[in-house]
Amino acid sequence: MRNGVLPNGESQSLYYSDDHPTMPGYFKGMSRILEEHGFIEEAKLPASCEKFKCKDSKASCCCRQVLYNQPDFVGQKSALVELIEAHGHLVIFYPKFHCELNFIEQCWGAAKYDYRRLPLTQNEAQMDANIRQCLDNVDIVKMRRFANRSARFMDGYQRGLTGSQASWANKKYHGHRVLPESIMNDLEAAKVV
Template sequence: MGWSHSSEKATPQCKGEGPSLMISDMLTSEWGQLQHGDKCVSQFAALHEIMLTAGKNQDGYFSALDLLKHVEHSINIFEDKTNGFTTGLFMFDNAPSHQKQAPDALSAWKMPKRPHQNWTHHKDGPHMWNSTFNSQSQEFYYCDDHPTMPGWFKGMETIFREWNLWPATGLNAQCEGFKCFYFHWPFLYANQSAHFISAYVQGLTGGKAAWANHQYHGHHTLPPSMILKVKEALRKD
């Protein structure tokens, strides 16, 4: 990795096997790297230039919890640098680890229309926190001493009715015919086919290729390290 002039053209290079270099840092338009004195974000012990072999069957991934620790450390550095007199705006891309919500965050995803005894947004998760409408708080769950539904989720209809927003004609929980095309199935098939083609090209056949594809779910081609794992496993057998 290096710097090049904007007029230079990039030459495509084959992706090689090896650890993925993961660097977690905060950059600012005015100061460059976010730092204050001898404190800088990349010196955060748990996140300093993380190097790992990313993957489900490898070293895992940089998680949302890691990101939260990083942001907390970044805010502390920002507060020290500005003496608490400046408001900072931290911006992130839409990577999955940046989209995680609190376990009890509000969400209408798969919310039932009717009251439900055990419904939570996440299986065995906590109750969602209260919502706010017209500056007034609203609980989504009945109180624990409710005579017939203690602690139950109220359901969307009841939530609307409590604000007199439920129309006389009623509402569907979702639009009629709301069926999306499962576009990911063709992509999964294409990706798996590419894996098998890569395995065949590198000398694997039949069950060997199937075993390698079961172990590796990354890019379209099997890395040389995976081929070596297959051959080592066969030698042990």
Template sequence: MRPGKNRDGYFSLADIEEQAIAACTTVSERWPEYDHVFVYDNATTHHKQSAGALSARAMPKSISGTRQGGKKNKNPDPNFLVPVNKRNTDGTLMYDIHGTLLKENIQMTGASFADGTVQELYFPSNASKHAGKFKGMELLLEERREKGDLGNISADVLKKKNTECKSFKCADPHSTSCCMRRMLFNQPDFSAVKSCLEDTCAKHKCTVLFLPKFHCELNPIEMVWGYAKWIYWLNPESSREDALERNTLDTLEQVLLESMRRFV
């Protein structure tokens, strides 16, 4: 592996997902009688949610297409859609002939009221007005208020809420209703969105557990790497690429399964 922008790139979420799919497929085929659990470090990449996952981070306040553009763009603002990676029927990522990930724009989904019923984020495609357009945070919150999901807040108070606090740095970090974005962030369906890893593994009936933050040393694989490095240092120094690769693979082979089990 040659990391770098103009080389092999870096180990991204897409790589992690493909690795997880391969691992889930392997264990499910070889040991179907067991429940399989994968343990990951509490890293940002591991916790990343899919681009199409429910999130209030970039939601506009108003209905898409109702706000006029500025001097440089006289057209109405575009619909609120999210770019996601295109996938094959088996769940693997799709690439073009140049090896670039293929993308597509889709509507965001996953919202639900407190009673479990689905909340549509977009107007129906056959609506007489705003067909297929994103409803906007203000209308989404109003629908939740009418369902009783926002407590005793009145329509007038809700309408006066700011889209978000400046730079999304709310004066009271414990507040759940200082701005519209914060209100949605604290709704149960928004706060319970799973990571891409969890969703990917769940599709293969495997469970994901995350270690506590900043404690990657609890992950047994770190002990495997440490053991492998100790063995690697016993090899003579070399600058030849084929020797480095051979020594690395030989080193990993010398870490015994019994040792890995002791680490666990």
């Protein structure tokens, strides 16, 4: 990780210097880094909350959360972004899509499922033939079903459903292209949280 920035603007090394008497080149630790930042009381907090589950992302409940809320840590770019920008290019990371929203992922999944059920191949030509056969097994009817399934998930998420609610609604209304207007009442009646 790169150096941090102290409140006075100086660079803050996250590692002890190579000539340190007891810990040359070792990571300083979160509490020491916080002390150098001027957070004396926060440095006495536990390293992290239980199972890294902080109740509030802006709270000062543990050293880890206090560090994560510091501007020099939050605003740090990854090495990949810095490398790309150094070459004069713009970096845009798209959010990760859930596979249930992309029917092509479901088509790949169906082909992989078929392929895994086949016996082991003896050579590359046989493997190539098996792959092509498994891809051909995902016919247009299955693709349309996967597309409808994706549309139902999108419709559910647009209506504010959680992942488990959208999954339940997708199973219940698998013959529909979109979810009915009464979906919220149906979820409440079925006690799906």
